[in-house]
Amino acid sequence: ExxxxxxxxxxxxxxxxxxxxxxxxxxxxxxxxxxxxxxxxxxxxxxxxxxxxxxxxxxxxxxxxxxxxxxxxxxxxxxxxxxxxxxxxxxxxLETLLPSLKVLEELSKKYKMGIVTGRPKSDCEYALQTMGIAHIFQHCGCMEDG
Missing domain, CATH: 1.10.40 (Ribonucleotide Reductase Protein R1; domain 1)
Incomplete structure (x- = not known):
């Protein structure tokens, strides 16, 4: 799942x-x-x-x-x-994380986690890195991925 x-x-x-x-x-x-x-x-x-x-x-x-x-x-x-x-x-x-890091980390113990976004890949990766959540998500589907 x-x-x-x-x-x-x-x-x-x-x-x-x-x-x-x-x-x-x-x-x-x-x-x-x-x-x-x-x-x-x-x-x-x-x-x-x-x-x-x-x-x-x-x-x-x-x-x-x-x-x-x-x-x-x-x-x-x-x-x-x-x-x-x-x-x-x-x-x-100015962007901030909405859910708590703890909640995301707990969910990632039970489920594989992915992102589907209309953002360009570079913007997605920047947000994941700066918010310290890149380790939680195994896959990101971005603008370039269609």
């Missing part, structure tokens, strides 16, 4: 990282969106890729001023905010 975990919102509190990167990226491109807009889009489904979600929300909420960012431009801005720069820490530094 195996327990499969989602990362964002299940293992990791992303309210100050991914969600904030969506809001700040949208604002950068002139779109005023809210946490409620993000929540509604996520609830509708098909919004697991936060770069694409941000792009879609920008285009749905942007005031027409003649400019329209590409998905590549949106992704670049999002990543600068999330990953950080040499002069600015990334929003990923």
């Amino acid at each position: 195996c327990l499969l975990w989602d990362m964002d919102g299940v293992l990791v509190d992303v309210s100050g990282s991914y969600r904030e990167a969506i809001l700040k990226t949208a604002a950068h491109f002139g779109a005023n969106i809210t946490h409620q807009d993000i929540g509604a889009a996520k609830a509708r489904g098909g919004a697991n890729n936060d770069w694409k979600l941000t792009y879609d929300l920008i285009h749905a909420h942007k005031k027409t001023d003649g400019s329209s960012p590409t998905l590549e431009e949106v992704t670049k801005e999002f990543e600068l905010l999330y990953q950080g720069t040499p002069t600015s820490p990334g929003l990923k530094k």
Whole structure:
């Protein structure tokens, strides 16, 4: 038997990282969106890729001023905010573990543990390492895995 975990919102509190990167990226491109807009889009489904979600929300909420960012431009801005720069820490530094380490370790004694996430593999591995839970999970299915 195996327990499969989602990362964002299940293992990791992303309210100050991914969600904030969506809001700040949208604002950068002139779109005023809210946490409620993000929540509604996520609830509708098909919004697991936060770069694409941000792009879609920008285009749905942007005031027409003649400019329209590409998905590549949106992704670049999002990543600068999330990953950080040499002069600015990334929003990923704000992520915290939701379940207790003790609970995860107890479950891992009874079950094989895996992660299925829409995150890029590098972001998944970073979170597992920084939160000290990499040893608990035997497999991670990430964005690149389709």
